């Protein structure tokens with residue numbers, strides 16, 4: 044069962060409040076913004092219980108109450124908006140609920156910072172004027188200025204906005220469909236003059252029909268290459284393709300909880316699988332003898348190595364590659380393994396090879412209760428027991444939820 048099906052199957056009838064968002068319910072970004080926050084947390088607990096009942100009802104688990112988020116609005120540090128166009132007016136927005144070909148104008152998103160909203164509004168106005176101006180280098184594209192998700196053509200695709208909450212600095216990634224980067228020089232000059240907080244700009248060419256803002260064809264065109272974020276005294280550099288927890292305030296809570304629950308001993312070798320920019324590994328390294336991180340995105344590993352240096356963490360090393368491959372071709376004997384995979388969970392070979400490490404303790408950090416329980420069932424069959432199950436709300440107003448599960452070998 045998928046997460047959405049689980050939610051539909053629940054008998055949850057919350058008292059509705061007036062949505063503070065002008066784009067709700069058309070926009071598919073927030074599903075619960077018209078539900079009072081305490082009830083959102085109740086729903087999230089029910090989702091976990093239902094996901095468990097569906098997959099592994101026999102597994103003994105005591106789920107702790109969800110740790111609530113400190114901020115319920117303006118909490119995201121990263122968002123990607125699609126371009127849309129109506130009556131020659133270009134706008135930015137999120138996809139319409141249940142209709143991924145339709146972009147809803149969402150230039151006042153309550154999940155991202157107010158300045159990010161101003162950036163969207165400014166960019167919309169700039170492009171509307173430019174495609175109509177015969178002296179603009181963009182004018183030749185006036186017939187198909189924005190990407191059509193059904194016809195698969197059009198120049199402008201996404202605007203990615205990344206915000207360092209610590210330093211109030213922005214990294215912008217403009218995604219276009221053709222290698223026409225020189226046409227955007229004027230845009231970058233005026234955008235960065237308008238918003239002094241923008242310290243870094245990239246342009247990505249994404250010419251495939253797949254609906255993603257990610258592409259290796261990315262070029263740094265302005266300012267610094269990274270922005271940095273501080274988490275409880277550690278500083279992390281972030282590149283546009285690197286994963287970083289999207290809720291900075293709650294990331295501090297999440298990592299502190301991982302550190303506490305992992306209960307690492309001074310002689311422990313700790314593995315941080317799916318390590319992104321090395322955040323969890325660096326965060327726990329002071330407690331451990333040695334930490335090894337594994338991550339498949341090159342930019343993230345480059346960030347991770349620099350992050351370790353800048354934070355003077357010397358007992359950590361990073362491997363670039365897929366978890367299943369690195370574990371196949373190297374021999375490790377960790378005491379504690381922390382896994383934080385993508386929503387899809389661990390692929391069978393990665394799971395089998397993680398289990399064959401035979402660590403004393405496994406800490407599974409997951410943003411998807413469905414794949415989490417699927418994997419937990421296999422992990423428990425192989426001789427681990429769940430010792431602690433701690434949900435942490437990183438995504439208020441949406442039905443998504445993070446969980447930390449601590450398992451020990453019998």
Ligand SMILES: C[S@@+](CC[C@H](N)C(=O)[O-])C[C@H]1O[C@@H](n2cnc3c(N)ncnc32)[C@H](O)[C@@H]1O
Pocket residue numbers: 285286287288317318319320321322323337338339340343364365366367383384385386
């Ligand atoms: C949920 S993120 C966790 C990142 C990190 N632990 C953090 O807290 O910032 C998952 C990470 O796994 C990486 N990833 C996805 N599939 C992978 C694979 N097969 N092998 C290694 N890394 C992978 C992604 O690039 C991403 O950085």
